[in-house]
Amino acid sequence: MKLRAIKGIILKDLKEIRREKMVIFWIFVFPLMWITLLGGIWGGENPPITIAVGVVYFNETTPFTAYDVVKIMENVTIEGVHIFNIKTYPSESSGVDALEHGRIDALIVFPKGFGANITRGLQARVYVYFDKSDPQNYQIVSGAIKGFFSEFEKRMQEKSIEITFQYMERYMPKDIPISIEEIKEHLLAMVNPLVFEEKEVKGETASAIQFYVTSFIGIQFLFATMLSIGAGTLEEIERGTLRRIVASPATAWDFLIGKMLSTFITIMVSIFIGITYAKLAFGETVFPSPLGWLIIFIAAVFSMSLGLAIAMGTRSIKATNAIVNLVSMPLLALAAIVVPESILPEWARPIANYFPLGRALKDLRLLELYHRPASEIMPDVLWLALGSFGMLVIAVLLYNWAVKRLK
């Protein structure tokens, strides 16, 4: 191994990269663009969502009417945000039409006599229409509306019991062997068998910026790293300079080591820029721990090896670009690089779990965003290291074959 030759190759590559406009874009401008765009769109706190609810009700003269329910709904807030955006429709059919066309998320129909029944202490019916075409949306909308009515029902029951107690205190004989307080307790337990108390905990959660900083690291491995080493090596072959290097006292291995190190340094600079920029622009970022950097290093080795293997297999810059894009584009989503794994369909989850770059990113997120202990991540890191080493062996064999072809 000729250290001076390796140093020369690294310095040469870094100088070339510094002067190549396209590389400058991918390495230095892209991180800023990605984090600015996605940080700008999804960055900051996630406010509670507002649900558009259509209502149909009839005018009544009773003390409590459907209109009162609607007013209560309008005033429900979480962290100052109104949860329901109420739209009134004159008829059930017009409300259903609005729901079918996506103008509202749900329709509540209070039939005639609703207010009268409530006032008289009788069962009152409410019809709620949901759009079930999107199960996730249905889950959220129905959860919010059913939650509201559940709470509303509970408050009504409590009010009924309060009125009942007033009557009991006034009319119940005093000589019965049970106190009114005891009866009260039993009645309350009948109405609310479970007392649900909400307590707040600030859990380990990743902000959008943190998530997109890690996505950006994944993107650099899927595209810039693979293309940089693949196309860079092929350029040296096509230009005849690799033949020259191989003929010099330096060896093909010196070249490969130099090329991998220069690619690694470039990608690390790019990652560092992304991380720092997120902190400067949005006040938050992900600065990996030593184990996080180890995962990044292993992922970089895998990515460089895959890029090199594709390049040596195709022996054409155009074909390498095409294959890297063909492989990487779907993996952006399927390997959970730019979307959370939780929203992936079932069939895609194994890809996110077993494709080494997806797995590496998942581990990085678990470690750095959710602060899982290192002991939980380490078995994965070992597998990742093995996977990367395997890919490196394949790449080196293909590279060796390409060098032999030069001779």
Add this chain to the structure above:
Amino acid sequence: MSVGRVINLLKFRISPPLIYTNVNFNPGESMNAIEIKDLWKSYGDVKALRGVSLEIKEGEIFALLGPNGAGKTTLIRILAEGLSYDRGEIRVFGEKLSKKTARLIGYVPQESIAYDLLTVKENLEFYADLYDAPKDKINALIERFELPAKKKAKELSGGFKRRLNLAISLLYDPNILILDEPSTGLDVPSRRKLWELIESFKEEGKTILLATHYMEEAEALADRIAIMNEGKIIAIGTADELKALIGEESIIQVEGLLKGIEKLREEFPRLIEKDGILRIQVKNPRESLPRIVEVLISQGSEIKAVKVEEPTLEDVFLKLTGRGLE
């Protein structure tokens, strides 16, 4: 006017081959810089080299002349880039060709080996690192080849790129310099400049192997020439020896106010005089020309111009292979 002075003046009218050939060459005293014995190389079914054998003496300029596809570049790449071969033996200064002998050989390929985005100096620094060559030579090489140190390689003209290639190959001061089609694509001034540089390397004692398909380049620079065709060496020798192979004679044409033609005819019987122009058929123009001029001057002639019509290497190649060089 002395005979020597006349000859000096005449040199400017004589075609370049007569000026450039056989300068300070004494192969008898040199050892072999390169020895190749029965070298074979195939690319699949295509036989690129078919039993090539040759010896290149230390300090000589040796040209491989042949058309494109003759096997010149393959032979050079075996010597300079470690291209594998099927069988045969190659020795460099007596040692078997290996990675160890690589530093003895400097290779100037046809295409630029400079990195476009690096400056001239950065390119030299990179190759110095690669060859573990001292960096203090870089400035001297930049000066010698008159290279623009701070210009990026992509901004250089073809001539400067070729000079940069040369400078790179000299970084580690190799004993042998191999040049593949050095003047292809260069304009006439750049070509002349390059030829001057190649001659200066020879003066420094370097052995030069030159592959070219330009016969005038081979004739102008080389002490000996090997003519290659279809992977074989079909003839080796000096330009004159090669021309002699085909047995054709040269014609020396003299113009002016000529006197003593009959005296000249005694020594050169195949002589024709017509309209003040003398045409003399000779076997060896280099030997005959000074004598012809000497006789004519001594008889009171005033010579205006001398032209030598020699058989060219193209003629040699045509005769030996039945086809042209291009």
